[in-house]
Amino acid sequence: MGNLSGLLVFLLTVYSVNSLKCYVCSSTPSNEHCNRNAEECQAPLDTCMTTVDILGEVKAIVKQCSSLRTCAGAAGTASLDASGNGNEVTCCSSHLCNFSTAPTIQLCTWLLSLPLCLLILLIKQDG
Template identity: 55%
Template sequence: METLSSLLFLLLTVHSVSALKCYVCASGTSNQECIKNTQDCQAPLDTCMTTVGTLGSVTAIVKTCSYSKLCTSAAASASVESNGDGVQVTCCNSHLCNYSGAASVTLHRWLMVLPLLLITLLFRQNT
């Protein structure tokens, strides 16, 4: 009987572990575009990361699963000038926490890769 009680106790206290779920978007021009797709982050990816690059009236948004340390480093290095130009990185770690983003604007092709280049450069500096 004691074994059955112990087993029942374990079943009641064990929580199912599920992967972190983030919104993902490779190169959106609006937040509405970037909240259409979700992804289960595979371990060890433990953070939802949103990168918003702005240059004048042009904005590019990237949402992805990331490593906490990489996201935090990118967020600390990102900056936005007083006129609004620059790159902003936000990190969060709860399901679908990277919901918000930028308003719809026109996107130039070369700017789509700007956030990805920044992330790559930051990653290379940390390794």
Template identity: 55%
Template sequence: MLLTFVILVFLFSPVTSLQCYVCSSSTTNEECNQSSQSCQQPLDTCMTIVDTLGHMKAIVKQCASSATCKGAASTASINADGNGNTVNCCNYDMCNLSAADSVEAQAALLLLSTACVLLLQSH
């Protein structure tokens, strides 16, 4: 009964746009996190690209489709000198605060979701 109620709440909740930090070619994460945007469909992912060349960094944050972000992430690479680029994808509001925070927050959210499902199944 409770599980049915939870599912119905999620199915009939109002759909809201994903909110992402956005910037183009900022040199620091703090500078990059000054502005946010509501992503319009089919853009369902916050994408962060960090290009590194020596001591210089260029950070780009934007809304993207999941397929575009995953494709970019699959071709990203860093060489032995630390030069190259990284691409991080996430899909909850303001998750692209920083690449490390995104990974940690995604792991915590996954653990919380799993715990809720297990708890609901045990009743």
């Protein structure tokens, strides 16, 4: 039991000390311009969020630190019409994971929930 408690404390410490770093930009027309600036996300922002607004040949890319809830909500309402106009939102949770604007970037929820799973395991063993 002591080993599991120690592991949990260690993982929670590492998880909170190593804050997430994301590329950030504000309404930039190209991904290359967006990837010139990286920022360390401040708690409770735990997700890199990329929004691509498309209107014909014009793109506006916004990258920022976000909360998982905000990013997931925005991704759930994002859509493109038959002409390819609209917006795409992608979420990810590893360092500088929002390098690309490709919609294949997926949220690594298992990494975000690892400390919670370990805590639940610890509580079940006590009970």
